[in-house]
Amino acid sequence: MKDLGYLNKYLLKYKFHLIFGALFIIIANFFAIVPAVIVRYAFDILQRSYGIFSSFEGFELQENTIGIIGSSIIILAVLILASALLRGVFLFFMRQTIIVMSRRIEYDLKNEIFEHYQTLPLSFYRRNNTGDLMARISEDVSKVRMYIGPAIMYGINLFTLFVMVIPYMISINPTLTFYSLLPLPILSVSIYFVSNVINKRSTEIQESLSGLSTYVQEAFSGIRVIKAFVREEEVAKNFETESVEYRDRSLRLAFVQALFMPLIMALIGLSVILTVWVGSIQVFNGEVSTGNIAEFIIYVNMLTWPVTALGWITSIIQRAAASQRRINEFLDTKTDIVSKKNVEKEIEGHLVFDKVNFTYPDSGIQALKNVSFEVKPGESIAIVGTTGSGKSTIANMVCRLYDIDNGKIEIDHVAVEDYNISSLRSQIGYVPQDVFLFSDTIENNISFGNRKMSKEEIEKAAEDADLLNNIKDFKEGFQTRLGERGITLSGGQKQRVSIARAIAREPKILILDDALSAVDTKTENAILNAMQRIMQGRTSIIISHRVSSAKLADKIVMLDDGRVVEQGTHDDLLNNNGAYKELHDKQLAGEEVA
Numbered sequence: 001m002k003d004l005g006y007l008n009k010y011l012l013k014y015k016f017h018l019i020f021g022a023l024f025i026i027i028a029n030f031f032a033i034v035p036a037v038i039v040r041y042a043f044d045i046l047q048r049s050y051g052i053f054s055s056f057e058g059f060e061l062q063e064n065t066i067g068i069i070g071s072s073i074i075i076l077a078v079l080i081l082a083s084a085l086l087r088g089v090f091l092f093f094m095r096q097t098i099i100v101m102s103r104r105i106e107y108d109l110k111n112e113i114f115e116h117y118q119t120l121p122l123s124f125y126r127r128n129n130t131g132d133l134m135a136r137i138s139e140d141v142s143k144v145r146m147y148i149g150p151a152i153m154y155g156i157n158l159f160t161l162f163v164m165v166i167p168y169m170i171s172i173n174p175t176l177t178f179y180s181l182l183p184l185p186i187l188s189v190s191i192y193f194v195s196n197v198i199n200k201r202s203t204e205i206q207e208s209l210s211g212l213s214t215y216v217q218e219a220f221s222g223i224r225v226i227k228a229f230v231r232e233e234e235v236a237k238n239f240e241t242e243s244v245e246y247r248d249r250s251l252r253l254a255f256v257q258a259l260f261m262p263l264i265m266a267l268i269g270l271s272v273i274l275t276v277w278v279g280s281i282q283v284f285n286g287e288v289s290t291g292n293i294a295e296f297i298i299y300v301n302m303l304t305w306p307v308t309a310l311g312w313i314t315s316i317i318q319r320a321a322a323s324q325r326r327i328n329e330f331l332d333t334k335t336d337i338v339s340k341k342n343v344e345k346e347i348e349g350h351l352v353f354d355k356v357n358f359t360y361p362d363s364g365i366q367a368l369k370n371v372s373f374e375v376k377p378g379e380s381i382a383i384v385g386t387t388g389s390g391k392s393t394i395a396n397m398v399c400r401l402y403d404i405d406n407g408k409i410e411i412d413h414v415a416v417e418d419y420n421i422s423s424l425r426s427q428i429g430y431v432p433q434d435v436f437l438f439s440d441t442i443e444n445n446i447s448f449g450n451r452k453m454s455k456e457e458i459e460k461a462a463e464d465a466d467l468l469n470n471i472k473d474f475k476e477g478f479q480t481r482l483g484e485r486g487i488t489l490s491g492g493q494k495q496r497v498s499i500a501r502a503i504a505r506e507p508k509i510l511i512l513d514d515a516l517s518a519v520d521t522k523t524e525n526a527i528l529n530a531m532q533r534i535m536q537g538r539t540s541i542i543i544s545h546r547v548s549s550a551k552l553a554d555k556i557v558m559l560d561d562g563r564v565v566e567q568g569t570h571d572d573l574l575n576n577n578g579a580y581k582e583l584h585d586k587q588l589a590g591e592e593v594a
């Protein structure tokens with residue numbers, strides 16, 4: 001319950017919805033009670049009039065009596081209709097205030113969680129899988145909404161109806177009240193247990209369903225591999241196993257759900273029987289009228305749903321509390337990547353790594369060991385090395401996606417931790433190793449870093465990334481959609497869109513993390529030459545496996561197992577006859593053979 005306290009700020013925000021909602025519930029309940037009282041009057045009028053009617057047996061006056069009784073009943077019927085109508089109007093207002101409030105809070109909460117997600121560091125995303133992140137923002141928020149909406153609404157309804165009806169019933173006859181309400185607590189407790197079983201089974205079904213959809217999604221994403229390895233039959237068999245589990249769980253749920261209504265009906269029936277039985281005895285004792293029995297039956301029916309709802313509300317609140325606890329867990333996770341001094345300035349791009357050590361927090365792998373190098377503004381540096389030697393880690397450090405263990409990383413003599421993070425990142429153009437493009441147009445993908453880019457700027461970026469000719473070949477040019485419902489680019493084309501996106505924002509530091517691995521050496525050289533213009537006046541970090549990319553850089557750093565083993569110009573390193581020369585000769589020989 002404590003966890004749900006987090007939502008109080010939202011309830012406060014929408015307090016007027018809540019207050020008016022409660023008011024409308026009270027008014028609607030008032031109009032629900034009125035017909036019961038009218039029915040009692042009608043019954044009593046009928047009973048008394050029957051005596052008068054019989055005494056006029058054989059007289060003309062008997063006809064008139066029928067007329068008088070008939071018109072009184074019609075008036076009462078019109079009053080009942082009017083009450084029902086007014087009740088309906090106020091029930092409409094009740095939902096329009098409280099359910100609307102719950103939908104607004106749901107919207108606010110989703111936005112709050114999403115915005116919070118965006119502030120969290122990469123390590124958070126490595127610890128938690130996407131499914132978990134999605135579940136909290138969709139399923140958990142929906143469960144919480146059930147508390148803010150239906151649970152609160154039916155809770156207030158139950159409370160006001162009890163306060164209004166039960167004292168009134170007791171004032172008429174306490175004994176009859178006791179017997180007619182006797183089955184209701186049993187109803188409430190049974191509903192609580194039944195709805196708990198329903199919830200448990202629904203959750204199981206949800207899990208099966210998400211397992212099933214993850215399986216289908218992966219099967220279709222990897223359809224090429226499945227077909228190439230002729231695994232269709234096995235995949236279909238696995239799908240069937242998952243489906244069978246889903247079907248069986250659904251059937252188990254259907255069984256419990258089928259119990260729900262009969263249980264309610266049986267207990268209501270019991271209440272009615274008790275009311276009629278105990279009521280009749282009291283009519284004979286002269287303690288109540290027959291009208292009172294009719295009135296009590298209506299009250300019992302009126303109280304049944306709220307009492308049923310009590311069990312249901314309790315289980316909704318429990319589930320909402322569990323969901324809110326999970327949401328709070330994420331909301332309480334704060335990013336540890338915060339700026340120390342919030343320095344916001346235009347950088348020139350003087351980058352210094354000084355004895356930097358870094359260990360990935362989740363894997364415990366020390367990816368950088370005592371790494372030192374310097375790049376002057378406008379210079380280019382190539383970082384080469386074997387797989388897993390720590391090249392991409394250097395890019396992560398410059399963008400401050402992680403904080404280093406010790407040592408110093410400075411840009412323009414200011415430690416990276418002191419920069420305002422958004423300001424720093426917005427001046428860096430990063431082409432990651434695993435290209436990620438959005439399912440959007442090519443134009444929007446290129447202008448992603450700065451939506452206010454002009455058409456000319458976007459075209460220029462595409463030209464510099466050697467992409468313009470490809471785009472011109474597409475029927476819709478820059479408006480061509482990529483991804484699921486669009487076209488599929490080749491690996492090299494994707495890399496070039498990613499490069500265009502990075503250079504379009506005119507960054508001060510440009511990082512190409514193995515950005516040309518999917519293009520041939522000829523295209524690689526063409527792109528790098530075209531990029532000379534862009535790289536001018538910018539600090540460029542070119543991370544590569546290939547010596548052909550590295551040799552264009554002003555300086556080369558050779559990494560091995562997280563350590564700098566050599567650094568200098570291409571010629572220096574060739575003269576050194578060390579690891580770089582060895583890599584160079586190997587790749588040259590490879591190219592000649594090819």
Ligand SMILES: Nc1ncnc2c1ncn2[C@@H]1O[C@H](COP(=O)(O)OP(=O)(O)OP(=O)(O)O)[C@@H](O)[C@H]1O
Nearest residue numbers: 360362363365367386387388389390391392393394
């Ligand atoms: N996010 C991460 N969490 C934990 N460990 C990581 C993470 N990223 C990389 N590592 C580990 O850190 C080491 C350096 O990885 P890095 O990606 O920097 O290598 P790389 O030189 O770029 O390799 P490649 O050329 O294959 O891309 C590797 O041993 C890798 O397993």
